[in-house]
Amino acid sequence: MPDETGESKPVDHMIWQSPRWWRILVKELREILRDRRTIITLIAMPLLIYPLLGVTMQKLIVAQASSQNKVEYRIVLQTSQDLGSFWRYFRRGHALISQREGRVVNPAREAEGTLEDPFIEVITPGPKFGTADLDEVVAANDAEVGVLIGPQRDRAPVLIEIIFRPSSVTSCDARRFIEERFRAVNEEFAREMMSRMSPPVDAPLRIKAAPLTASGRGVGSSISLATLVPLILILMTVTGAVYPAIDLTAGERERGTLEALVASPVPRHELLFAKYLAVVSVAILTALANLSSMIVTAYSSGLESLLFGPAGLSMRLIGLTLGLLFVFAAFFSALILILTSFARSFKEAQAYLIPVMLVSLAPGVICLLPGIEFNAWLAVIPLANIVLLARDVFENRVVPLWALATLLSTVLYSAVALGAAARIFGTDAVLYGGDGGWSDLFRRPETARRQATLAQAMFGLAVLFPAFLILGGIATRMSETLSMNSRLALNALVTVGLFAGIPMVLTRFSAVNWLSGLSLRRAPALFFAAAVLLGLSLWPMAYELFLLQSPDRLDDLVKHLFETYKTQLDAVPLAWKLITLALVPAVCEELFFRGYLQTAFRAEMSGALAVGLSSMLFGLFHVVVRDALFFERFAPSCFLGLILGTLCLYSGSIWPGILLHSLHNGFLLTLSNYTEELKALGVGNYEAEHLPTTWLIVSACVATTAFGMVVFRGQSTLEDTGQTEKLDLS
Numbered sequence: 103m104p105d106e107t108g109e110s111k112p113v114d115h116m117i118w119q120s121p122r123w124w125r126i127l128v129k130e131l132r133e134i135l136r137d138r139r140t141i142i143t144l145i146a147m148p149l150l151i152y153p154l155l156g157v158t159m160q161k162l163i164v165a166q167a168s169s170q171n172k173v174e175y176r177i178v179l180q181t182s183q184d185l186g187s188f189w190r191y192f193r194r195g196h197a198l199i200s201q202r203e204g205r206v207v208n209p210a211r212e213a214e215g216t217l218e219d220p221f222i223e224v225i226t227p228g229p230k231f232g233t234a235d236l237d238e239v240v241a242a243n244d245a246e247v248g249v250l251i252g253p254q255r256d257r258a259p260v261l262i263e264i265i266f267r268p269s270s271v272t273s274c275d276a277r278r279f280i281e282e283r284f285r286a287v288n289e290e291f292a293r294e295m296m297s298r299m300s301p302p303v304d305a306p307l308r309i310k311a312a313p314l315t316a317s318g319r320g321v322g323s324s325i326s327l328a329t330l331v332p333l334i335l336i337l338m339t340v341t342g343a344v345y346p347a348i349d350l351t352a353g354e355r356e357r358g359t360l361e362a363l364v365a366s367p368v369p370r371h372e373l374l375f376a377k378y379l380a381v382v383s384v385a386i387l388t389a390l391a392n393l394s395s396m397i398v399t400a401y402s403s404g405l406e407s408l409l410f411g412p413a414g415l416s417m418r419l420i421g422l423t424l425g426l427l428f429v430f431a432a433f434f435s436a437l438i439l440i441l442t443s444f445a446r447s448f449k450e451a452q453a454y455l456i457p458v459m460l461v462s463l464a465p466g467v468i469c470l471l472p473g474i475e476f477n478a479w480l481a482v483i484p485l486a487n488i489v490l491l492a493r494d495v496f497e498n499r500v501v502p503l504w505a506l507a508t509l510l511s512t513v514l515y516s517a518v519a520l521g522a523a524a525r526i527f528g529t530d531a532v533l534y535g536g537d538g539g540w541s542d543l544f545r546r547p548e549t550a551r552r553q554a555t556l557a558q559a560m561f562g563l564a565v566l567f568p569a570f571l572i573l574g575g576i577a578t579r580m581s582e583t584l585s586m587n588s589r590l591a592l593n594a595l596v597t598v599g600l601f602a603g604i605p606m607v608l609t610r611f612s613a614v615n616w617l618s619g620l621s622l623r624r625a626p627a628l629f630f631a632a633a634v635l636l637g638l639s640l641w642p643m644a645y646e647l648f649l650l651q652s653p654d655r656l657d658d659l660v661k662h663l664f665e666t667y668k669t670q671l672d673a674v675p676l677a678w679k680l681i682t683l684a685l686v687p688a689v690c691e692e693l694f695f696r697g698y699l700q701t702a703f704r705a706e707m708s709g710a711l712a713v714g715l716s717s718m719l720f721g722l723f724h725v726v727v728r729d730a731l732f733f734e735r736f737a738p739s740c741f742l743g744l745i746l747g748t749l750c751l752y753s754g755s756i757w758p759g760i761l762l763h764s765l766h767n768g769f770l771l772t773l774s775n776y777t778e779e780l781k782a783l784g785v786g787n788y789e790a791e792h793l794p795t796t797w798l799i800v801s802a803c804v805a806t807t808a809f810g811m812v813v814f815r816g817q818s819t820l821e822d823t824g825q826t827e828k829l830d831l832s
Contacts, residue, residue, distance in 0.1 A: 122368050122376075123372040123373075123375050124376070126368070126373060127383075130380040131380050134380060137349075147338070147341075148338070148391045148392045148394070148395035148396075151338075152395040153395075174222070175222045175246050175272075175276040175280075176225065176244070176246050177222060177223070177225070177245060177247055177248070178224075178225050178249070179224060179225070179226050179249055179251070180226070180248075180250055180251070182226045184249070185224065187254070187260070188251060191260075191262075191284055192280070192283050192284070194283075194287050194290075195284055195287045196286075198290055199282060199283065202286075236249075240266065240273070243267075243270075246266070246267075246270075246272055246273045246276035247266045247273060247276045247277050247280060248265035249262065249264055249280065250262070250263040250265070264281060329469050329474075329489060329490070329493045331396070331496070332423065332488070334396075335389065335423070335492075336427065336430055336489065337463075337466070339427055339431050340459070340462070341388065342384055343381050343382075343385035343431060344455060344459075346380060346384045346385075347381045347439055347442045347451075348445075348452065348455070349448075350377045351439065351442040351443045351451070352442045352443075352446065352447055352450065352451035353448050353451075355445075355446055356446070356447045370524065373527070374439070374523060378436060378439060378520060381435040381439065382435045385434070385435055386428055386431055389424065389427040389431060390424065393420070393423060397420065400415070401415065423492060426495070429512050430485070430488045430512065432512075432516045433484060433515050433519065434462075436515075436517075436519035436520040436523060437458075439519070439520070440526065442455070443523050444526050462485055465486035465489075466486065466489050469486050469489045469490055474490070476490045476491070476494060476501060478574075478575040479572060481504040481508050481511065481571065482507060482508075482571060484512065487504075487507070487508040487512065490504075490508075491504070506725075507567075507568075507571055510722070511564070515564055517557075517560040517564065518560055518561045521555075521556070521557025521560060524557065525557070549613065550613050550615050551612065551614050551615065551619070552614070552615055552618045552705075553614060553615075553618055553702055553704070554608065554609065554698060555705070555706075556703065556706045558608060559698065559699050559703065561608070562699070563719070565604055566601070566604050566694070570600055570726075574596065574726070577592050577593055580592065587674055590679070590682040590683065591682060594681075594682040597687055597690050597691075598690055600694075601691050601693060601695075602689070602693050602694070604694065605697065605698035606620075609698065620693060620698055621701050621750055621754060622757075623754055626753070626815060628811060629749065629752075629753040629755070629758040629812060629815065630761055631811070632749070632809070632811040632812045633749065633758040633759070633761040633765070634762075634765060635805070635807065635808035635811075636745060636749075636762050636766075636805055637762040637764070637765025637766045638765060638769060639801040639804035639808065640741075640762075640801070641766055642801040643741070643798070643801060643802065644738035644741055644742060645738070645793060646798065648735070650737075679771050685768075687767065688763035688764040689760050691720070692746065692760045692763055693756060695743065695747075696716065696747055696750040697750075699716050700713065700715075700716040700750060703715055712747070712751070713744060713747035714744070714747075716743065716747050717740050717744045717747050718740060718743075720739060720743035721737070721739040721743055722736065746759045746762060746763060748809075748812065749762065749812055752813065
């Protein structure tokens with residue numbers, strides 16, 4: 103299109119009007135996709151590997167099926183006259199067992215005198231063994247078992263004696279195999295006799311076999327294909343991300359182009375972010391190419407039900423699998439950028455990545471072991487959590503709690519890894535060969551800071567989340583043998599260690615000022631008065647938010663989770679409940695979510711976004727209840743988090759929020775402790791679906807008045823100090 107001078111501008115002119123990081127991303131992707139090594143990884147490898155794997159798997163299944171069906175046992179009889187009797191009883195018993203196991207019996211084949219499953223050979227001494235005794239034939243290993251068939255008399259059972267070698271596993275298996283067929287004939291006879299009695303008599307036990315039909319189970323294999331398939335896809339995705347990550351960091355440093363790029367008027371974090379998106383894009387393209395090739399191979403070879411479950415392929419399954427690959431690609435791309443950003447050459451980056459690749463294989467290989475169940479530990483282990491979640495997706499048995507834990511932990515790990523890479527990328531020590539080392543990542547800053555950085559806050563969150571799941575689960579298991587008083591003390595100890603210990607350690611290590619970094623400043627008295635009013639008036643609205651979400655389901659869920667717990671809790675003194683369930687959680691949670699997390703968010707984003715993000719995380723942590731996901735707690739917890747976050751934002755302190763939080767929890771505990779007394783007075787009829795309208799109106803008026811006090815006093819305070827930018831809640 104022409105410019106002011108009438109000359110035409112190139113087509114790329116519009117692209118270069120885009121943000122700087124986008125322009126760098128487009129440039130990097132063009133260079134990567136022009137490289138033939140990338141094309142080989144994206145196209146050639148999937149086209150070659152998966153058809154070969156498909157053919158190999160077909161051959162393996164056929165070989166295993168053949169080996170199962172081709173069980174060869176040699177059976178020797180005493181005389182040729184016994185041959186007819188043996189086959190008559192044996193075929194009948196074999197047909198009964200086949201019907202019991204759900205296998206199809208071919209009567210025409212049986213009439214011909216052949217037996218396909220398993221293959222057995224029945225011989226008589228004849229000319230080969232002469233007059234040799236059956237004991238001698240079996241002892242000489244010329245037959246697995248010998249069968250002696252006694253004479254047939256009227257109304258008398260036929261005696262059948264099976265001769266076998268106890269020291270031989272094969273001989274014992276053959277004896278057991280034949281005996282099962284003969285016993286089946288006896289069982290059929292017994293059932294017929296009992297049915298003819300008047301009245302009919304049935305056996306005391308009815309046994310039903312339930313064969314496993316879980317998807318991905320190979321024939322005769324103890325390794326789950328539902329685990330192997332996502333592991334292969336993940337490893338191929340990793341392969342696609344390795345070369346671009348090395349080339350865009352260590353490769354550019356080795357070629358001498360990174361110094362010029364860092365010296366350009368583009369912030370380092372934008373440079374790294376663009377390179378990170380380029381690596382993720384190539385990894386996703388690799389995942390998409392591998393998944394497409396696997397789907398085509400599975401469909402063409404007829405293995406889709408074996409690989410992707412009994413329902414076969416579906417758009418939902420493909421979409422979920424691709425989504426999990428995207429989450430893992432985002433994490434692994436950030437992880438390898440840490441190593442490649444530190445390396446000074448292509449070979450050095452490869453030397454760093456090879457051990458990491460080998461170590462990362464360990465959790466994936468462990469997931470292939472039979473009997474591995476998804477739990478809190480595995481849900482926070484990188485690679486293992488994605489592999490196991492994909493397995494559960496294939497087998498249609500996803501546990502929502504572990505799925506949420508997997509996704510959140512992986513996203514948090516990605517943010518932490520990207521923050522660590524940004525700290526290393528483009529530093530003078532790395533660029534110009536200084537004395538920098540891995541200790542730079544863990545070096546304590548020499549100058550104090552007002553608050554933690556966003557990367558440090560995400561690191562704290564990434565540490566807290568898996569620790570919260572694991573230590574919470576351990577505390578629950580340990581408390582099964584403890585009294586309720588001790589259980590409350592143990593839970594309070596875990597709360598202090600996680601929600602107070604982690605931010606305090608990180609604040610100390612990062613040289614962050616205690617008062618500003620954790621919002622421990624003193625607040626005006628008016629904010630404490632507003633906190634008291636809010637603490638006593640918010641609970642009806644939070645309760646209504648809780649009730650508005652499927653009351654019928656909530657009734658059953660609350661009974662299931664808390665009926666036994668509440669009975670034991672009623673025996674605990676109220677003072678101890680207020681300390682462990684009201685005061686300790688209020689202090690520790692406010693210290694982490696509002697003091698540490700929201701303060702760090704506020705340094706990088708607007709006040710509204712910082713409050714909203716910290717409130718959402720506050721609600722998500724309250725969703726996890728014992729071993730279940732209690733999603734109905736999210737809305738009221740998030741609502742309370744918004745009020746607490748706003749109070750902290752305007753007052754600049756967590757102390758009013760601690761008072762509000764303690765009063766809110768303590769008031770609900772006190773009401774629960776005096777339930778019967780309140781009911782006798784006609785107050786607190788918990789069988790009612792909703793609270794009285796008068797209660798809601800009064801609480802709303804009090805809460806609105808108190809919130810107005812917070813906003814009005816907060817504006818005047820910040821205007822007096824010249825910090826009106828903190829009121830940007832838009």
